[in-house]
Amino acid sequence: MRADTPEQLAALASPCEVQGVQLHLDPIRTGAWNLERTTNALSSAGLPIISAMMTMQGEDYTTLESIARTGGVRPDSTWPANLGAARANAAIARRLGVDLVTFHAGFLPGANDPERAHIIDRLTQLADVFSAQGVRVALETGQESPAELLALLSEIGRDDLGVNFDPANMILYATGDPVASLESLAPHVFQIHIKDADPPPAPGRWGAERPAGEGSVDWPAFFRVIEDRLRGVDLVIERESGDDRGGEILGAARLVRRLAPSLVSCS
Numbered sequence: 001m002r003a004d005t006p007e008q009l010a011a012l013a014s015p016c017e018v019q020g021v022q023l024h025l026d027p028i029r030t031g032a033w034n035l036e037r038t039t040n041a042l043s044s045a046g047l048p049i050i051s052a053m054m055t056m057q058g059e060d061y062t063t064l065e066s067i068a069r070t071g072g073v074r075p076d077s078t079w080p081a082n083l084g085a086a087r088a089n090a091a092i093a094r095r096l097g098v099d100l101v102t103f104h105a106g107f108l109p110g111a112n113d114p115e116r117a118h119i120i121d122r123l124t125q126l127a128d129v130f131s132a133q134g135v136r137v138a139l140e141t142g143q144e145s146p147a148e149l150l151a152l153l154s155e156i157g158r159d160d161l162g163v164n165f166d167p168a169n170m171i172l173y174a175t176g177d178p179v180a181s182l183e184s185l186a187p188h189v190f191q192i193h194i195k196d197a198d199p200p201p202a203p204g205r206w207g208a209e210r211p212a213g214e215g216s217v218d219w220p221a222f223f224r225v226i227e228d229r230l231r232g233v234d235l236v237i238e239r240e241s242g243d244d245r246g247g248e249i250l251g252a253a254r255l256v257r258r259l260a261p262s263l264v265s266c267s
Helices: 006-016 025-029 035-046 064-070 080-098 114-131 147-154 167-170 179-190 219-230 245-259 260-263
Strands: 021-024 051-052 100-103 136-142 161-165 189-194 194-196 209-210 235-236
Touching: 006 035, 021 035, 025 051, 025 080, 035 080, 051 235, 064 147, 080 100, 080 114, 080 161, 100 189, 114 136, 114 147, 136 189, 136 219, 147 161, 147 179, 161 179, 167 179, 167 189, 167 194, 167 209, 179 219, 189 245, 219 245, 219 260, 235 245
Parallel strands: 021 051, 051 100, 100 136, 136 161, 161 189, 189 235
Antiparallel strands: 194 209
C-alpha cells in the first residue's frame, strides 16, 4: 500500500474491510520501521498480522530477462546477504507471533540443470533458518509452471515448505491456468493471493496486473477450488500497481464476500 509509516499503513488498510494484513518484514529488519510501533499501530486498528513476506535483495523486475537473472536465491552475488536477511527476518517473525513468511525463490532450474542442486540446498537452508524460529515458508508462484514447482517441493520433501499461490502471477508470467494450477498445487498451499491480471500481449513480454474481477482470472471457478479443497487457508489481497490501491483492495474484499461468502466466515 506504499505506506511510509506503520500508522499510515493502519490508516490505509482500515477502510478496506479486511481481517488482517500480510506484513513486509524488511523495513523492520533495516530499522526503517520500529517493531513495537508497528504492532501497536496495527493492533489499535484491529488488524492482526496473519503472515509476512521478505524481498530478496538485488531483484530487478524491469524485464522478464532481468528478473530471471536477478530473482530469488539464484544469484551468487546476493546469496550471503539474503541468507543473513532471512535469519534476521525469521527472528522478527517469531517476535511478531507470525508463523508464515513468503518470498519468491526465483526462476527454478530444470531437472537436468546442474544448478538445481545448488538452489535446492539454498531453499533448504532458508527453510531451516525459519523452522528454527517456528516459522513456515511459502514460495510464491508465477515464475515456474505448477509441474516444476511440484517436482521441486517433492524433491525437497518438507512439511514446513509450501506455496503462496498467486493466480495473477500465473497469468503475468504465462506459466499456467490459475484454476488448474491451484488444483494441482492444493496439497502444498499455505496461503492464497487475491490478485488479477491479463496475459502478455506477446511471448517474452509481461502481462498486465488488473483490479480483482477486471482481469482474466475465472474467480467463480477459482473460489470453487478453495471451497472444495482449501477452506481455512488465508486469502490475502495483493495490489502492486494502480493509483487507487485502497479502493481496489476494498473492491477485491467485496468480490470475495459476494462470490464466496463462506470463505470469509471461516477465515
